[in-house]
Amino acid sequence: MEIRDVTADDLDAVLDSRKRAFGPLPASSVEPWRAMVTPSLAEGRYLGVFDGGRLIGTSRINSYDQWWHGRPLSMGGVASVTVAPEERGRGVGRFLMRGTIERCAELGHVASALYPATTPLYRSLGWEHAGARSRVTLPAEALRTLGARDGGVKLRRMGPDDAPEVRSVLERVYAATRASGPLGWEERITRQWLSDEDDFAYLADDGFVVYRWHDGDIDVENLVAGSEATARALWSLVGTASSMATTVTAAVEPDDPVLWLLRERSYDSVKQTRWMFRLIDLAAAVGLRGYPAAISAETVVEVDDPQCPANSGTWRLSISAGAGTATAVTAAPGGEVPRLTIGGMSALFAGVPTSTLRRAGLLAGGTPGADELLGTAFAARPYMLDYF
Structure with a gap:
């Protein structure tokens, strides 16, 4: 072969x-x-x-x-x-x-x-399980009545030439919301996506929606909103199909604001598709990731990665002012340190709690203090809106 x-x-x-x-x-x-x-x-x-x-x-x-x-x-x-x-x-x-x-x-x-x-x-x-794509089914009529409280959100139809603006919206919203997991696409792919004649797409200053009809109901492919007013405007626009559609099914964040905007909510009808995550370059990924700005911490971990030997070894993780570094060290500085496979380290990076990792056998050694530090630094609720 x-x-x-x-x-x-x-x-x-x-x-x-x-x-x-x-x-x-x-x-x-x-x-x-x-x-x-x-x-x-x-x-x-x-x-x-x-x-x-x-x-x-x-x-x-x-x-x-x-x-x-x-x-x-x-x-x-x-x-x-x-x-x-x-x-x-x-x-x-x-x-x-x-x-x-x-x-x-x-x-x-x-x-x-x-x-x-x-x-x-x-x-x-x-690779290790890290997050999910959550699809929620909502009553179309309940969305129609959301409306935008201030009435000042302007929506316009969106097409292939708006690909750069979609990118700009994603950058601004995901940075402001400290999002973990969602994707941004190359301009070529975005243009191709926005060229589909079966999709209906609308753009606001701080959000957009792309949806389509599916078996008589509405399927929202992507909805991103950076403010309450924009979320209300986009969801209510989707809900205007309620004269024909009974339900709207949409990919949402784990704590998507639409679930708090709805007038009535007693249970959620959610279907999850799980995704797995893997670090390819541990040091570079740690350096590019964001972290809570209030945290300042340093600890050492041992990682084993047979497929990418450069990831294996002892690493000093330093977190400060919202940024992090991973520096290779020749030996652990006295005392037992947390030990992870690359799958465990990838799951930790993605916000899987240290208590879960330890009880699943993905984290060994170390101390409760180290667990708490790592869990706080890498805390996240990762999600994707896209399936690929």
Whole structure:
């Protein structure tokens, strides 16, 4: 077996592999799929496992910014992972994902995330469960009546040329809300997304919404709002479909303001799709992440990462004034220090509580004081609005 970049000549085989893994694409979706993936070929973002010239596995690495406590870092979103059915069970997936980790590093991504079809393979290579994409179903009529209290929010239709403004909105809102987990996309991808004629998109100064009709109801693909007035305006706009649609299903934050804006709320109908996270360059990721500005702390941890040896060793973590550093040290300074696999360190980075990590066997050694310090510094409630 060998791993090499997928080329345009391989796309028919890639499509066949994709159909066998995920089911057939509608005929109308084949050309848009080709248009979407073709730019990734020249960028070295589509990998194939070949055996004697025959394609037997694939993975694609999407380029994202991912915000962590309000600061973006470069994240490789792993998607389209396939292994030919007749080749499963002989290590193709593991071989492929080891190559995917190496390629993420070569592309400059300091972290990686994916939506797993199965946990054991990815966990064995360092990804760990970190957050979720939460989809809530709400009554359309309840949204219609929200309205904007001050009535001063101006909304306009949004199209492909608004891609830079979408980026600007995301940067401002995610920084202000200290968001952890949500994604920003390349302008090319944003333009393509906003070109879909089946989507309806509206823009405000500090927010936007993209939604579509689905089986007679409304499906909100993305809604971001930086203020109460904008949240009310965007959600009530979606709710104006209530004369035809009974429900609105939307991807939301764990503590999305819409759940506090609704007049009535007794239970939430929420479906979660879990995603996994992995640090590719530990030191760079720690340096790019944001942290609570009031925290000033320093501690030492030991990390083991067989796939990325540069992440292994003893690290001094220093947090101050909202910024952090990870500095390699030759030995731990006296006393037992917290020990983590790279999966445990990735989960800690993503805000999984130290009490959870310890009871799950992902954190060992150290002291209660170190646990509390680490848990406070890396506290987060990570989420994604997008599925890839």
